[in-house]
Amino acid sequence: MNQEHIVIIGNGIAGVTLARHIRKNSNKRITLISAESEHFFSRTALMYVYMGHMKWNHLKPYEDHFWKKNRIELKKAYVEEVQTQNNQLLLNSGETFQYDKLVIATGSKPNKFGWPGQDLPQVQGLYSKQDLEKLEKNAPNNQICKRAVIVGGGLIGIELAEMLRTRNIPVTFLVREKSFWSNVLPLEESEMLNKHILEHGIDLRLNTNLKSIEADKHGNVKSIIIEETGEQIDCNVVGLTAGVSPNIDFLKNSSIETNHGVLVNQNLQTNIQHIYAIGDCAEQRNPTGNRPPIEAVWYTGRMMGETLAQSLTGNPSNYKPGNWFNSAKFFDVEYQTYGWVFPKPKKGHSDFYWKATIENKCIHMHFETESRKFTGINTFGIRMRHEKFDAWLNQEKSIDYVIEHLKEANFDPEFFKKYENEIFDVYKKKLLN
Amino acid sequence: MSTAHNISVTGQAAENLGPQQKLSIALGMLGLLILVLAFLNVSFQPKIVWLSVSLTLIFTGIVWYTKASYANKFAGIKNNHIFFNSLTNRGIWAYALGILITGFYVVLYFYPSYLGLVNNGENTGIVALFDPFSKLLSGNPASQWFVYGTLYTIAILGFGIKFLWKYRNNNYQRLRTFSVMFFQLGFAFLIPEFMARLNGEKFSLPYYNLVNIWPLNYYNFEQYRVDDFISAGTIGVSLLIFGIASIFIITPILTYKYGKRWYCSWVCGCGGLAETAGDSFRHLSNKSTSAWKLERWMIHLVTVFVVIMTTAVISTYLGYDAEKYWLTKDVFLIGVGLVLTIVVGLTFIFKRHEFKKDAKYAGIGFFLIILALIGLHFSGNTQQFAFVEAETLRSSYGFLIGSIFSGVVGTGFYPIFGNRVWCRFGCPMAAILGFQQRLFSKFRITTNGGQCISCGNCSTYCEMGIDVRAYAQKGENIVRSSCVGCGICASVCPRGVLKLENDSPQGRINSKEILLGNDVDLMNYVNKN
Numbered sequence A: 001m002n003q004e005h006i007v008i009i010g011n012g013i014a015g016v017t018l019a020r021h022i023r024k025n026s027n028k029r030i031t032l033i034s035a036e037s038e039h040f041f042s043r044t045a046l047m048y049v050y051m052g053h054m055k056w057n058h059l060k061p062y063e064d065h066f067w068k069k070n071r072i073e074l075k076k077a078y079v080e081e082v083q084t085q086n087n088q089l090l091l092n093s094g095e096t097f098q099y100d101k102l103v104i105a106t107g108s109k110p111n112k113f114g115w116p117g118q119d120l121p122q123v124q125g126l127y128s129k130q131d132l133e134k135l136e137k138n139a140p141n142n143q144i145c146k147r148a149v150i151v152g153g154g155l156i157g158i159e160l161a162e163m164l165r166t167r168n169i170p171v172t173f174l175v176r177e178k179s180f181w182s183n184v185l186p187l188e189e190s191e192m193l194n195k196h197i198l199e200h201g202i203d204l205r206l207n208t209n210l211k212s213i214e215a216d217k218h219g220n221v222k223s224i225i226i227e228e229t230g231e232q233i234d235c236n237v238v239g240l241t242a243g244v245s246p247n248i249d250f251l252k253n254s255s256i257e258t259n260h261g262v263l264v265n266q267n268l269q270t271n272i273q274h275i276y277a278i279g280d281c282a283e284q285r286n287p288t289g290n291r292p293p294i295e296a297v298w299y300t301g302r303m304m305g306e307t308l309a310q311s312l313t314g315n316p317s318n319y320k321p322g323n324w325f326n327s328a329k330f331f332d333v334e335y336q337t338y339g340w341v342f343p344k345p346k347k348g349h350s351d352f353y354w355k356a357t358i359e360n361k362c363i364h365m366h367f368e369t370e371s372r373k374f375t376g377i378n379t380f381g382i383r384m385r386h387e388k389f390d391a392w393l394n395q396e397k398s399i400d401y402v403i404e405h406l407k408e409a410n411f412d413p414e415f416f417k418k419y420e421n422e423i424f425d426v427y428k429k430k431l432l433n
Numbered sequence B: 001m002s003t004a005h006n007i008s009v010t011g012q013a014a015e016n017l018g019p020q021q022k023l024s025i026a027l028g029m030l031g032l033l034i035l036v037l038a039f040l041n042v043s044f045q046p047k048i049v050w051l052s053v054s055l056t057l058i059f060t061g062i063v064w065y066t067k068a069s070y071a072n073k074f075a076g077i078k079n080n081h082i083f084f085n086s087l088t089n090r091g092i093w094a095y096a097l098g099i100l101i102t103g104f105y106v107v108l109y110f111y112p113s114y115l116g117l118v119n120n121g122e123n124t125g126i127v128a129l130f131d132p133f134s135k136l137l138s139g140n141p142a143s144q145w146f147v148y149g150t151l152y153t154i155a156i157l158g159f160g161i162k163f164l165w166k167y168r169n170n171n172y173q174r175l176r177t178f179s180v181m182f183f184q185l186g187f188a189f190l191i192p193e194f195m196a197r198l199n200g201e202k203f204s205l206p207y208y209n210l211v212n213i214w215p216l217n218y219y220n221f222e223q224y225r226v227d228d229f230i231s232a233g234t235i236g237v238s239l240l241i242f243g244i245a246s247i248f249i250i251t252p253i254l255t256y257k258y259g260k261r262w263y264c265s266w267v268c269g270c271g272g273l274a275e276t277a278g279d280s281f282r283h284l285s286n287k288s289t290s291a292w293k294l295e296r297w298m299i300h301l302v303t304v305f306v307v308i309m310t311t312a313v314i315s316t317y318l319g320y321d322a323e324k325y326w327l328t329k330d331v332f333l334i335g336v337g338l339v340l341t342i343v344v345g346l347t348f349i350f351k352r353h354e355f356k357k358d359a360k361y362a363g364i365g366f367f368l369i370i371l372a373l374i375g376l377h378f379s380g381n382t383q384q385f386a387f388v389e390a391e392t393l394r395s396s397y398g399f400l401i402g403s404i405f406s407g408v409v410g411t412g413f414y415p416i417f418g419n420r421v422w423c424r425f426g427c428p429m430a431a432i433l434g435f436q437q438r439l440f441s442k443f444r445i446t447t448n449g450g451q452c453i454s455c456g457n458c459s460t461y462c463e464m465g466i467d468v469r470a471y472a473q474k475g476e477n478i479v480r481s482s483c484v485g486c487g488i489c490a491s492v493c494p495r496g497v498l499k500l501e502n503d504s505p506q507g508r509i510n511s512k513e514i515l516l517g518n519d520v521d522l523m524n525y526v527n528k529n
Helices: A013-025 A043-051 A065-069 A129-138 A155-166 A187-199 A298-312 A386-394 A399-404 A420-432 B019-039 B047-070 B092-110 B125-137 B144-166 B171-198 B223-231 B233-258 B269-276 B279-284 B289-320 B329-354 B357-378 B390-412 B421-425 B428-439 B468-472 B488-492 B520-528
Strands: A005-009 A029-034 A072-076 A079-083 A088-091 A096-098 A101-104 A108-110 A148-151 A171-174 A203-205 A210-215 A221-226 A232-234 A237-240 A244-246 A262-264 A275-277 A282-284 A325-330 A333-339 A349-355 A362-368 A374-380 B443-447 B498-502
Touching: A005 A013, A013 A029, A013 A072, A013 A298, A043 A129, A043 A155, A065 A072, A148 A155, A155 A171, A155 A187, A187 A203, A187 A325, A187 A333, A187 A349, A187 A362, A187 A374, A221 A237, A262 A275, A298 B520, A325 A386, A333 A386, A349 A420, A362 A399, A374 A386, A374 A399, A399 A420, B019 B047, B019 B125, B047 B125, B047 B144, B092 B390, B125 B144, B125 B171, B144 B171, B144 B269, B144 B279, B171 B269, B171 B488, B223 B233, B223 B289, B233 B428, B269 B279, B269 B390, B269 B421, B289 B329, B289 B357, B289 B390, B289 B421, B289 B428, B329 B357, B329 B428, B390 B421, B443 B468, B488 B498
Parallel strands: A005 A029, A005 A101, A029 A072, A101 A275, A148 A171, A148 A237, A171 A203, A262 A282
Antiparallel strands: A079 A088, A088 A096, A108 A244, A210 A221, A221 A232, A325 A333, A333 A374, A349 A362, A362 A374, B443 B498
């Protein structure tokens, strides 16, 4: 009997999770196509290779024999075109490749906003394996890269800054917002991070936009010019980290309906039967709750993979993620979030903020003012239990309950200083005022 | 994972050693030079002054290097450039150091006379340099073991301070490092030396580090020691009973409550050296599944070996002199058989579903071999237990396992295979504690819901070669017999995913199909099936 052939374009977390789960539940033929890397690697850990914490092989979550053992076929190729009318892909080799079901999981690419000079050889993002190789070439040390300018104050921007600092390369960090990541974080947290960034020797420029990137006579980056002041900053590398957008240019001429990303229904299906999209490149027609239509996050890529695998193996399921959560690390400060905390509390919501007297530890909670229902927490420098917060959010616990039971959610290592009593006292005081 | 294909190794390390780091290394080397010259029979007088100068220089060098490396940096993870550095990335310096330490161990174990050890006479060379210090502590001249013990203690204290500084933001790491420093200095080094002072004509205790427990301390129940214990009266017998209770009562209770970490990364001297001096090499352990397979066979074979060897040795001397010991050879052998039967029986009754097929076969196989050996003895078919002279067993174990494996390979190969080669592949104590940790303990490393990003820091820095990420990315708690609970995986995790915990044994192993954060109904549906 001919097994159904499921072809997945992209071997990132979404595509690989999907492939693994299809294999667990079925005997279907699975092919993973990628032009980026032979084997799946952890994109979020690219920085550690440049910093010397790990080698390339450490980034691979599965040993190389895993794929053969699980009968997941790997094909190294770049897909030029999807020909939906006859269920085939056109590859860059000129070869065509048949599928029965197709899943697009091609992830993101760094945003470029039409800056002059944005395509110079030393201008780059930090997203792919190729970006890492490029950085190693462009910024191996502070003799070849005397200064780097990073444009865009988000998670990848601060990671890139941390990376370059480990090689003693001076870094200027241009942030469009009035404070680092303040389009996501409340001002208190954002300002704490500004300070932390400065302490790590970064030349942080807030409220600053890039005007253009200038080249020398060999066509190499020599400086950038700032929009607001016209100031020229000499540099050899420019990191573009002003967000990412779906990597779907190859679908331009196909009949697959796209907007910013590939448009999908709740069951992750595109307008074409048998074609699906998951991960960063998918755009939900009807997003869940407060979630944006495009979620470019490791965790959501994984969840979409888990969900679609169910649908493709006989258990039709909709992408209906549970409570929002995320995490990051800013130099030495760990950050976790559960539920929703917005830069400012939404209408009808209030917040509670506590900061430790020592540096870089704080929590910020949002709740409904009337009902006192707890809606989300940001925690910096104190690890918290995902399971606990997920349960509290599902049970719609009140802020008072959460504060009172905060101890149960502590996930810091043993013997760490505990702050729950102090938080409780501060909360009581604020409540009385 | 192989070492091939490293992108960044082409990039040069931006930060070479600073002037302070270079000076501090030179200072330490100067201290070592005095020892080398003593080894080459340069006579230093007065010895106690020169030895003090040497040890002070070494110790100061390490501490100064630490300060130069960490004092002006923020608290946090300090793994920058580890894989660019020749010494920590199996470069030429790593091999040079490996050969040097290996050479030292070979001389120490097999040619102590080169160090200047003279039986029945005045020591010479480096051992002689340590004579006054040894006399100060125990009243006896130094031996090669005293030299080794002193340097070992200096290493744990010096590099312990380095570790404390490196992890100054982490109280778990700090406390357990204070603990290994304390046990090394007190229990492993000073107390046995002071105990030797009590020895006289009528009263003589064997050299005894109270926290060096059988079977790591494979010679603890040899005849000369047991005779000494018994002849030393109440104190001696108490120590003997303590030695037996350590493995049969104290160890199981502590391991049930805290996992094997209470010993392996808080108390043990081998662990102490690995965690301090060996810390710079922890990422070199092999994480492949084939290494894991090799580990399981080797460590359990060593354990079977030590059980057979010890049984043979004890039964032999019990047999020689039936009047002297209230325990007879027959009763002892029946006792050994009984204990093993109870352990194996209970394990198979309660935990058989947790064993893989090969583990079941191997476990039953080993058990039957030991029972058969005991049975053969009673059928009168063999003169010796286990067919060979107990003395042959004892000396081969001492040579192969005690010297070559735990010393020469275990420590000498730190810069090549990582700092826990012995603990992972060889230590029978670790095997016994690990067996209990896997099956009867409250300890686990909890993973935090769906927060793992598969970055691999945990696996890379696991000195025991556990692929921690393989569990974390499945949302599954880590309950591995080899885990020594050093807590580094949790420390280097950038997303707060791992936590060492002692909690109820229920729900300790929690394999999940779909991770927390996804659709609640879907999780319920899939994770139940």
